[in-house]
Structures are given as structure tokens and as C-alpha cells.
Amino acid sequence: MTVESGAATTAAPLLDQPAPDTPDQTGEFIQLLTPEGERIDHPDYPLDLPADDIRSMYRDLVLVRTIDTVAISLQRQGELGIWASLLGQEAAQIGSGRALSPDDMVFPTYREHGVAWCRGIDPVKLLELYRGVSHGGWAPEEHKFHLYTIVIGAQTLHATGYAMGIQRDGADRGEAVIAYFGDGATSQGDVNEAFVWASVFNAPIVFFCQNNQWAISEPLEKQSRIPLYQRARGFGFPGLRVDGNDVLACYAVTQKALQAAREGQGPTLIEAFTYRMGAHTTTDDPTRYRLASELEMWKLRDPIERVRAYLVRGGLADAEFLAEVDAEAKQVGARVREACRNMPDPPPLALFDNVYAEPTTLLREERERYAAYLDSFEEAAGR
Amino acid sequence: MTKLTLSRGINEGLRKALENDPKVLIMGEDVGKLGGVFRVTDALQKDFGEARVIDTPLAESGIVGTAIGLALRGYRPVCEIQFDGFVFPAVDQIVSQLAKMRYRSLGKVSLPVVIRIPCGGGIGAVEHHSESPEVLFAHTAGLRVVACSDAADAFTMIQQSISSDDPVIFFEPKRRYWDKAEVDTAAGVAGALPFDQARVVLDGADVTLLCYGPLVRTCLESAAAAREDGRSVEVIDLRSLSPLDMDTITASVRKTGRCVVAHEAPVFAGLGAEIAARVTERCFYHLEAPVLRVGGFATPYPPSRLEEHYLPDLDRILDAVDRSFGY
Numbered sequence: 001m002t003v004e005s006g007a008a009t010t011a012a013p014l015l016d017q018p019a020p021d022t023p024d025q026t027g028e029f030i031q032l033l034t035p036e037g038e039r040i041d042h043p044d045y046p047l048d049l050p051a052d053d054i055r056s057m058y059r060d061l062v063l064v065r066t067i068d069t070v071a072i073s074l075q076r077q078g079e080l081g082i083w084a085s086l087l088g089q090e091a092a093q094i095g096s097g098r099a100l101s102p103d104d105m106v107f108p109t110y111r112e113h114g115v116a117w118c119r120g121i122d123p124v125k126l127l128e129l130y131r132g133v134s135h136g137g138w139a140p141e142e143h144k145f146h147l148y149t150i151v152i153g154a155q156t157l158h159a160t161g162y163a164m165g166i167q168r169d170g171a172d173r174g175e176a177v178i179a180y181f182g183d184g185a186t187s188q189g190d191v192n193e194a195f196v197w198a199s200v201f202n203a204p205i206v207f208f209c210q211n212n213q214w215a216i217s218e219p220l221e222k223q224s225r226i227p228l229y230q231r232a233r234g235f236g237f238p239g240l241r242v243d244g245n246d247v248l249a250c251y252a253v254t255q256k257a258l259q260a261a262r263e264g265q266g267p268t269l270i271e272a273f274t275y276r277m278g279a280h281t282t283t284d285d286p287t288r289y290r291l292a293s294e295l296e297m298w299k300l301r302d303p304i305e306r307v308r309a310y311l312v313r314g315g316l317a318d319a320e321f322l323a324e325v326d327a328e329a330k331q332v333g334a335r336v337r338e339a340c341r342n343m344p345d346p347p348p349l350a351l352f353d354n355v356y357a358e359p360t361t362l363l364r365e366e367r368e369r370y371a372a373y374l375d376s377f378e379e380a381a382g383r
Numbered sequence: 384m385t386k387l388t389l390s391r392g393i394n395e396g397l398r399k400a401l402e403n404d405p406k407v408l409i410m411g412e413d414v415g416k417l418g419g420v421f422r423v424t425d426a427l428q429k430d431f432g433e434a435r436v437i438d439t440p441l442a443e444s445g446i447v448g449t450a451i452g453l454a455l456r457g458y459r460p461v462c463e464i465q466f467d468g469f470v471f472p473a474v475d476q477i478v479s480q481l482a483k484m485r486y487r488s489l490g491k492v493s494l495p496v497v498i499r500i501p502c503g504g505g506i507g508a509v510e511h512h513s514e515s516p517e518v519l520f521a522h523t524a525g526l527r528v529v530a531c532s533d534a535a536d537a538f539t540m541i542q543q544s545i546s547s548d549d550p551v552i553f554f555e556p557k558r559r560y561w562d563k564a565e566v567d568t569a570a571g572v573a574g575a576l577p578f579d580q581a582r583v584v585l586d587g588a589d590v591t592l593l594c595y596g597p598l599v600r601t602c603l604e605s606a607a608a609a610r611e612d613g614r615s616v617e618v619i620d621l622r623s624l625s626p627l628d629m630d631t632i633t634a635s636v637r638k639t640g641r642c643v644v645a646h647e648a649p650v651f652a653g654l655g656a657e658i659a660a661r662v663t664e665r666c667f668y669h670l671e672a673p674v675l676r677v678g679g680f681a682t683p684y685p686p687s688r689l690e691e692h693y694l695p696d697l698d699r700i701l702d703a704v705d706r707s708f709g710y
Contacts, residue, residue: 134489135483135486135487135488135489136487136488136489137488137489137491138491139488139491140455140488140491140492141491146455147484147487147488147492149480151475151479151480154448154475154476154479154480156448157444157445157447157448157449157451157452157476158448158449158451158452158455158480159452160448160449160452161448161449161450161451161452161453161454161455161456162452162453162455162456163452164449164452164453164456165452165453165455165456165457165458166456167434168408168434168435168453168456168458169456189442189444189472190444190445190448190475190476193440193442193444193445193448194445194448194449196440196442196445197439197440197445197449200440353489353490354485354486354488354489354490355485355486355524355525356485356525356527356549357485357493357547357548357549360579360626361626361629361630362626362627362629
């Protein structure tokens with residue numbers, strides 16, 4: 001008997017078919033401040049922040065953007081090897097970062113400069129990594145802010161394990177964990193494993209995904225056929241989408257999700273819908289893969305402009321305040337620039353330090369031999 | 384003193400660690416009710432509860448990744464990877480995360496995580512259940528890599544590994560799980576040989592035979608056979624594969640003038656290659672013959688009906704010893 005293959009004659013080649021359900025890029029999200037700076041209410045996220053807090057958020061947004069701009073310049077001037085810009089993602093980071101309580105623990109990617117700012121980490125410390133003088137070097141427990149993780153998604157498992165530790169330390173600790181990652185990371189096995197673990201152990205964790213639309217050159221439809229926040233449902237915990245360029249909404253949803261985690265209600269996935277306005281890093285050239293018009297559209301949704309508009313229109317900030325913030329930004333930028341340029345290289349033999357709790361015989365031997373080798377040049381030079 | 388299987392020796396060591404330090408956790412697939420597929424964690428969940436002996440979802444990267452998080456929180460997790468060939472999904476977490484955290488943090492972060500891996504062949508298993516990946520981890524700075532070879536050593540070495548502030552990859556020779564030895568479970572680890580030192584398990588004068596894990600017993604059998612031929616073989620159980628106890632190795636080879644390294648892992652770019660280079664540097668004027676290696680071939684692990692040809696046995700090790708005397 002011969003079996004006729006219908007597919008060969010009737011179906012288009014598989015690769016030409018569009019995915020039946022591409023991710024919804026225009027769908028609704030939780031928003032409390034429109035791009036025009038209009039304050040709107042959301043029934044699930046009532047928020048009544050004092051004007052001081054909103055002014056302070058504005059200050060944070062401006063300062064981290066300034067630091068970012070300075071860092072890009074420093075890279076261009078050869079002072080940094082590379083920089084991963086947060087341009088466009090300031091609200092997602094400052095909003096979520098300010099929602100943390102001092103005891104909450106953060107597990108960042110390598111782009112969380114705004115969250116680092118909220119945790120009191122000196123921006124100069126962040127530059128150490130990109131200048132190549134250390135792999136990080138701040139004290140994670142002191143700031144409750146783990147080292148930057150470069151391998152995509154790996155930190156989500158660390159965060160989940162840390163949250164399991166909180167559970168084991170006792171239920172009344174009132175602590176939660178937040179794991180940052182991007183849209184590309186949602187394809188990683190580690191992120192999916194973290195979702196599984198957090199779900200079955202009901203771990204006190206918030207998964208904060210900044211969907212900035214681009215994983216280097218790959219748009220979201222290369223990662224997912226459904227909106228990312230909907231992934232959570234399959235893992236058995238709530239997922240929601242927030243306007244990632246709205247600092248107030250990011251603050252409100254993160255605060256609520258963290259509180260749920262602290263109260264034993266388990267994980268939440270937050271998809272902060274935002275946009276990477278700059279290049280992936282200073283080595284990237286986004287003009288090769290995306291249209292300038294897309295960037296222009298997102299400029300209209302700028303995370304800082306809307307806060308400024310809201311503050312000014314509502315009479316919550318005057319020209320003097322705005323000028324003060326700008327002046328402070330200038331100062332901070334100058335300090336960071338200066339500190340970066342003056343940052344010394346570590347001494348050569350430091351490369352042997354901190355491999356093990358105590359140096360092994362092998363390391364001691366290699367260190368001694370290399371020290372003698374270096375000394376031989378000094379001797380040859382007659383010093 | 385009690386006669387225990389190697390599997391039981393590890394179990395008793397884990398029990399001691401759980402008793403002595405409330406921060407010690409056991410985690411892995413099937414480690415709870417089942418007690419692990421080799422029963423190494425038998426009855427521990429019953430006695431220490433599900434919060435400390437954790438049956439995890441089935442994903443190795445998840446096991447190691449969450450163990451890192453627990454260690455950051457101050458715990459001392461002991462992860463079980465069910466079989467050697469299943470460790471590879473966890474390699475990023477082990478190599479890029481676990482091993483490097485102390486270095487990356489300039490010493491501010493310690494990750495006292497132990498990863499137990501049943502290793503090696505000889506049990507007629509299906510593929511991916513008989514591998515010897517130790518050199519991948521020995522090549523990774525920041526990890527300690529150890530291999531136990533009998534119940535008594537396993538009992539103390541697992542406790543020393545858990546006490547270590549460095550991450551430890553702990554290899555267990557699965558075909559020796561049922562071998563028995565006298566173990567003093569009442570004794571503490573204070574007087575035990577440090578886990579980063581090699582042990583001379585048989586004194587000899589003519590040739591040094593270096594081995595670890597499953598091949599220690601095989602090498603002792605080879606040495607007994609060689610003795611009948613009038614050759615005195617010194618057998619050293621390396622125990623620590625990284626760091627290597629070069630002092631013990633060097634002292635022996637300077638005495639015997641000959642050195643053979645045996646392991647199940649492929650000879651090419653195996654631990655024997657590193658040892659041969661280092662022994663040559665340190666013992667050049669004492670050597671009567673080049674350092675020889677005997678081990679697995681440059682093939683994937685074969686189907687189990689062929690593993691007797693792949694695994695170095697008494698005769699292949701003797702053959703290497705003989706070759707050493709041919710120079």
C-alpha cells in the first residue's frame with residue numbers, strides 16, 4: 001500500500017510559516033503614570049506616595065542615567081573595557097529597587113546599575129568590573145546585593161536557593177529575594193529550573209524580568225510565542241506585566257509581590273515591559289538589526305520625562321529643585337569620572353589571591369616563581 | 384570499630400555532619416525516602432526531616448545552582464549527582480559559578496558546597512553511568528577534587544569535605560560501594576589524615592603505582608601479583624586530585640625511580656598526564672624510566688559488554704609496571 005503524503009504538496013515549508021501566536025507587544029500592562037506624566041489609578045495597586053518620595057525617585061532616575069552616560073564616555077575614552085548601558089530601563093530598576101526592604105536580597109545581572117544604586121553601592125565599584133580591575137568586589141551581604149552575574153540566568157537559581165535558605169531560617173524573618181533577568185534569559189534552562197524550584201518549594205522570591213525587547217540582536221519573538229509574564233501560569237505562580245518605564249507602577253507591583261513572598265505566598269513573576277534604548281553593550285551596533293523609528297517611538301515613553309512632567313505639572317517640583325538635581329548629577333558624574341581615571345591596576349601578584357580559603361601548595365609555588373620572574377627584570381634593570 | 388560498606392561509610396559520615404552542624408543539608412534526586420539510588424543517604428531524611436534532606440526536582444543545574452544560593456545564605460549543602468554522566472547539565476553552575484565565587488568576590492564570599500558524584504565503571508551499566516570526569520573539575524581553579532577508595536576513608540573524607548570552606552567535588556567509586564572495611568564511627572575526624580593528602584597504602588621499593596578511587600583495590604591486587612614475581616610495588620592512593628599531594632608522590636618516586644599512574648578516565652589529557660609532567664620535573668635525575676600511564680582509551684565509554692577491555696584491570700596495570708622495567 002502506498003501512503004500519500006499530503007504535506008509535501010499542500011503545506012508551505014515549515015520555516016516560512018509564521019508562529020501562530022507571536023508575543024503580544026501591545027497588550028495591557030499595569031500603569032500608574034502615563035508617558036505624558038498623567039497619574040492614573042489601578043484598583044489592585046493603590047499608591048499614595050508623599051511628594052518627597054517621588055522627587056527622590058526622580059533624583060535617582062536622573063543620577064543613574066548620568067552615571068550610565070559617564071560610563072559610556074569612559075569606555076569610549078579607553079578607561080573601561082566595556083559597559084552595559086541601562087539607558088531606558090531606569091524606571092524598572094529604580095522602581096523595583098526602591099520597593100526592597102533593607103533585608104531583602106538582590107541577585108542582579110550585569111546591567112542592574114540602578115538597583116545597585118538603590119542598595120548603596122558606589123558606582124565606582126561597578127566600574128571596577130568593566131575596567132577590568134576586579135570581577136566585582138563589593139560585599140554582597142553588606143549591601144544585600146549579590147555580585148553581577150554574566151552567564152545569562154545563572155543567578156536565578158542562586159536567588160531561589162537563597163530564598164530556600166530564608167525559609168529554613170524561620171518563617172517570620174520577613175525577608176524576600178528578588179532575581180533580575182532579561183527577556184533572553186527566559187529561554188535559559190536555569191531560569192526555567194528556578195521557576196520549578198521556587199514553585200514546588202514555595203520560595204519567597206520575586207522574579208523580575210526586564211523585557212527590554214532585545215537580547216543583543218534577537219527580538220522577543222525569537223524567545224517566546226506568548227507574553228513572558230504568562231509563562232508563570234504554567235509553573236504554578238502568578239505572573240503580571242507592568243509598564244517598565246513607569247517608576248511608580250514598578251515600585252507598586254514589586255512591593256506587593258515582595259510582601260506576598262514574605263508572607264509565605266510564594267513566587268511572582270513580574271515582566272517589566274521596557275526598552276533597551278542603547279546598545280547591548282558598548283561593543284554592539286543596534287543599527288544592524290533594528291529600525292531607528294522603533295527607538296524614536298520609545299523615546300516618547302521615556303521613563304524620566306514622564307516623572308518630570310508629573311512633578312512640574314502638579315506643582316510638586318519647581319525649577320530650583322530640577323536644577324539642583326541636574327547640578328548633583330553633574331557632581332556625581334564628575335566624581336565617578338575622576339575616580340575611574342585614577343583607579344589603579346591591582347598589583348600583579350594579586351591574581352593569585354582568593355582562589356581557595358587557604359592558598360594551596362601549587363598556588364604558592366606558582367606565585368613565588370612568578371614573583372621571582374618579575375623581580376628578575378628589576379634586577380636586570382639594575383634597580 | 385565496625386565493618387561497613389563504602390556506601391555505609393559515607394552514610395555514617397553524612398549523619399555525623401548533619402548531627403554536628405545544623406547548617407548541613409543534603410539535596411539531590413531521590414535522596415529522601417529512597418535514600419538515593421545507591422542508598423548512600425539511607426534513612427537520613429527520616430531522621431533529619433525534609434527541610435534538611437531535600438528531594439529536589441530532577442535537574443542537575445538546579446541542584447547545584449540552588450545549593451550555591453543556600454551556601455550564600457550560610458548553609459553547607461551536600462549535593463548528590465545521581466551518576467557521573469549526569470553532572471554535565473550542572474557544569475556551568477559548578478565551573479563558572481561555584482568554583483569562581485571566592486575569587487570573583489575578592490574573598491568576601493565562601494561557598495562550602497560538596498558535590499558527591501558516584502563515578503567510574505565496572506557495574507555493567509547502560510551508557511552515561513560509568514564515566515570518570517574528574518579531570519574536568521581538577522582543571523578548574525577554585526574546586527577541590529577528592530576521591531575516596533574505602534569505607535574508612537570515605538567516612539572521614541566526606542566530613543572533612545563538608546567542613547571545608549572551599550567547594551569540593553567528592554568522587555565515590557560506585558563499583559566499590561559494597562566493599563567492606565573497618566570503620567571507627569565513634570572517632571572524630573581530628574586525628575584523620577587531611578583530605579588533601581595522599582596515602583601510601585602499600586610500601587614498596589621498586590616502582591611507585593599511583594591511583595585513586597576504584598583502582599586503589601585493583602592496584603593493590605596488581606602489587607600482590609607483582610610481589611610473586613619479586614617486584615616490590617609501592618601503591619599510593621592519591622585521595623586528593625586537586626590539589627595534588629606532590630610531596631608524597633615525589634618522595635616515593637625518588638625512592639623507587641619508577642612511576643606508573645593508573646586511572647579509569649582516558650589517558651589522553653588525563654590526570655596521569657599532569658602527574659607525569661610534574662614527576663618528571665621534580666624527579667628527573669631519579670627516574671629509571673619515563674612515567675607511564677594506564678587507563679581508559681581515547682574513546683567514549685563503551686557498551687558494558689566491552690568495559691572489561693576498557694577498564695584497566697590487574698593485568699593491564701601489571702603490563703604497565705612491566706613496561707616501566709623495560710627501560
